[in-house]
Amino acid sequence: MDYAQGELEYNTFITDVGALGVMFSHQFHYAIPHLPILAPFFDMLTTHKLRQPFTAAEALAFFEDFYGDLSEEELEKELPWLDGAFVPYRHYYESDRWASVSPDLAEKWVKYREPPASWKTKLLRRLFQYDWLHYPKVMLVRQFLARILKLLRAVYSSFHVSDKAK
Incomplete structure (x- = not known):
């Protein structure tokens, strides 16, 4: 499930x-x-x-x-x-x-x-199909993905804000 x-x-x-x-x-x-x-x-x-x-x-x-x-x-x-x-x-x-x-x-x-499932959900389901990736690794993977998404949002917003300033 x-x-x-x-x-x-x-x-x-x-x-x-x-x-x-x-x-x-x-x-x-x-x-x-x-x-x-x-x-x-x-x-x-x-x-x-x-x-x-x-x-x-x-x-x-x-x-x-x-x-x-x-x-x-x-x-x-x-x-x-x-x-x-x-x-x-x-x-x-x-x-x-x-x-x-x-x-x-x-x-x-x-x-x-x-x-429909989001790309993030699909990725997590795919990753957690493997036996070697169980808790406590779950927390590490989810934290890593959250940080990457936060970084991507920050980069996007910095470019988006600088485009509006022009």
Whole structure:
């Protein structure tokens, strides 16, 4: 999950929510075309923005809002069961959950859509794939990257300010 990007702070609630989202995504990704609410729900459980996952109250409110908009026909519709059929395994972060969501629902739920990972997050995930790079090296790598970014911002702003002065 996203502790793979070298997070320094361990939060059991965030880890539990993420693990539940990953499990749901693996088990029920095939149902998203029939139950589109699963796309934003899975995104909010597995978000890489670790301060933004659904709380229990937010998840319940989200489902209640969606449930209230359903017709009787939609409520009675059955989901397809696979009955032993092979479903290809998909990593939760590789599948496009939103591909089968209608444009009007996608627009309604845009605030729940997982934003793309930043280059910094992608770099950290790549670095922390390797077994030799574990805590306490995590802290050193994150501090090094933070200093480099601070230096780049300072250099950029000094050139940017000097251009405006001309």
